[in-house]
Amino acid sequence: MKLSNAKCLQGEISVPGDKSISHRAVMFGSIAKGTTEITGFLNSADCNSTIACFSQMGIDISKQKNTVLVNGKGLHGLTAPSSVLDAGNSGTTVRLMSGILSAQSFSSTITGDSSICKRPMKRIMEPLSLMGADITSINQNDCAPLSINGSSLHGISYHTKTASAQVKSSILLAGLYADSKTSVTEPQISRNHSEIMLRAFGADLSVSDKTVSINPATELYAQKVAVPGDISSAAYFIAAGLITPNSEILIKNVGINETRDGIIRVVQSMGGNITLLNERTACGEKIADILVKSSSLKAVTIEGAIIPTLIDELPVIAVLAAYAKGTTVIKDAAELKVKECNRIDAVTRNLQSMGGDITPTDDGFIIRGGSSLHSSNIETCHDHRIAMSFAIADLIADGNNTYDYPECVCISYPSFYDDLRKLQKSYVKFK
Ligand code: S3P
Numbered sequence: 001m002k003l004s005n006a007k008c009l010q011g012e013i014s015v016p017g018d019k020s021i022s023h024r025a026v027m028f029g030s031i032a033k034g035t036t037e038i039t040g041f042l043n044s045a046d047c048n049s050t051i052a053c054f055s056q057m058g059i060d061i062s063k064q065k066n067t068v069l070v071n072g073k074g075l076h077g078l079t080a081p082s083s084v085l086d087a088g089n090s091g092t093t094v095r096l097m098s099g100i101l102s103a104q105s106f107s108s109t110i111t112g113d114s115s116i117c118k119r120p121m122k123r124i125m126e127p128l129s130l131m132g133a134d135i136t137s138i139n140q141n142d143c144a145p146l147s148i149n150g151s152s153l154h155g156i157s158y159h160t161k162t163a164s165a166q167v168k169s170s171i172l173l174a175g176l177y178a179d180s181k182t183s184v185t186e187p188q189i190s191r192n193h194s195e196i197m198l199r200a201f202g203a204d205l206s207v208s209d210k211t212v213s214i215n216p217a218t219e220l221y222a223q224k225v226a227v228p229g230d231i232s233s234a235a236y237f238i239a240a241g242l243i244t245p246n247s248e249i250l251i252k253n254v255g256i257n258e259t260r261d262g263i264i265r266v267v268q269s270m271g272g273n274i275t276l277l278n279e280r281t282a283c284g285e286k287i288a289d290i291l292v293k294s295s296s297l298k299a300v301t302i303e304g305a306i307i308p309t310l311i312d313e314l315p316v317i318a319v320l321a322a323y324a325k326g327t328t329v330i331k332d333a334a335e336l337k338v339k340e341c342n343r344i345d346a347v348t349r350n351l352q353s354m355g356g357d358i359t360p361t362d363d364g365f366i367i368r369g370g371s372s373l374h375s376s377n378i379e380t381c382h383d384h385r386i387a388m389s390f391a392i393a394d395l396i397a398d399g400n401n402t403y404d405y406p407e408c409v410c411i412s413y414p415s416f417y418d419d420l421r422k423l424q425k426s427y428v429k430f431k
Contacts (some may be wrong), residue, residue, distance in 0.1 A: 029070030080106035102133035103177030106131030111145035228255035262310030266322035299326030341381035375399030
């Protein structure tokens with residue numbers, strides 16, 4: 001893989017479908033009545049784990065490229081899985097599905113890979129237990145595998161400690177099956193795809209500031225879901241276009257939901273040349289084409305309510321900060337420690353190994369930009385976002401990075417390297 005020393009990146013690209021929305025469309029389609037048609041589905045390892053789990057519970061799901069048909073059997077149509085449900089590397093799958101599994105008339109066990117089995121599950125076990133769920137961590141370490149005996153659930157009013165769409169959604173899904181209204185209040189607003197999509201499927205859901213409430217449902221109904229491109233995947237090309245000289249990239253059909261658009265706001269305040277074109281709305285989600293051009297970037301401070309809107313983009317934002325002028329401070333992002341890997345450690349180690357000046361903190365980083373970076377051996381920690389972020393850092397670094405497990409991009413973006421190469425090739429072609 002030789003992606004380094006890009007002279008410029010030119011061209012148009014469509015990134016794959018949004019991961020969060022793709023998971024939800026399969027889940028909600030599975031517990032709705034009728035056939036849900038999903039177009040623009042993210043055909044990646046994570047979303048395929050969700051499909052496999054629902055297939056194991058008797059749901060007929062067919063896939064042709066990026067179109068998926070989910071033959072939902074209604075709110076009470078799932079059947080007991082004959083073996084352990086495997087969420088692979090996907091936190092969204094384990095946490096959201098736990099909300100659904102807690103209310104079924106059967107018992108199940110859900111687990112995942114070695115990363116999943118280290119990630120905190122107490123954050124869902126606690127509220128679900130308060131609702132009456134019988135959910136336990138088999139190894140008694142508050143992590144997966146989780147054993148869930150389906151129970152009757154009660155509505156609760158719950159305040160989460162951290163802004164997490166996975167926790168919020170898990171509780172809301174359990175709330176569909178509860179005997180009274182369920183409310184979740186977050187310290188900051190996390191991504192709201194569940195709220196938008198559950199309403200479209202017929203759930204009685206209301207939002208007031210940081211509180212989302214849901215009433216018990218009798219049935220959800222199949223929908224057509226058009227999945228926009230994933231802004232978390234677009235983020236790598238936004239960063240690539242900004243740092244690579246003489247570049248201009250048009251990223252088409254990207255979801256710019258205001259609970260996900262922090263990267264755009266941060267890049268603008270860094271002085272990045274980024275323009276939103278052709279803004280529109282589909283299936284309740286805002287979409288735009290994003291035009292990005294090479295820019296001189298300056299440092300910023302990123303903290304507070306914006307953090308949940310760009311949490312997955314912080315590794316690549318750290319790379320941008322390393323190429324920016326001045327000292328960037330990222331705070332209030334302790335959640336980075338409990339993602340697919342400890343991303344505070346992984347970003348720090350890899351950026352330092354490339355010659356970057358970065359100090360980790362308890363809840364983020366301090367990055368002194370402007371040092372010229374050189375190639376290194378990147379430890380991906382089998383984390384897709386670490387691999388992709390350092391492929392971007394590599395573009396204008398001296399030499400070529402090597403990666404211990406570059407294939408991990410298949411979790412969210414199987415064609416990432418090909419797409420990046422295409423933008424480099426179009427430069428060569430047009431020169
Ligand atoms: C996601 C929510 C976020 C995000 C993850 C996907 C979702 O996690 O980091 O990649 O689909 O709900 P948290 O809910 O843990 O913040």
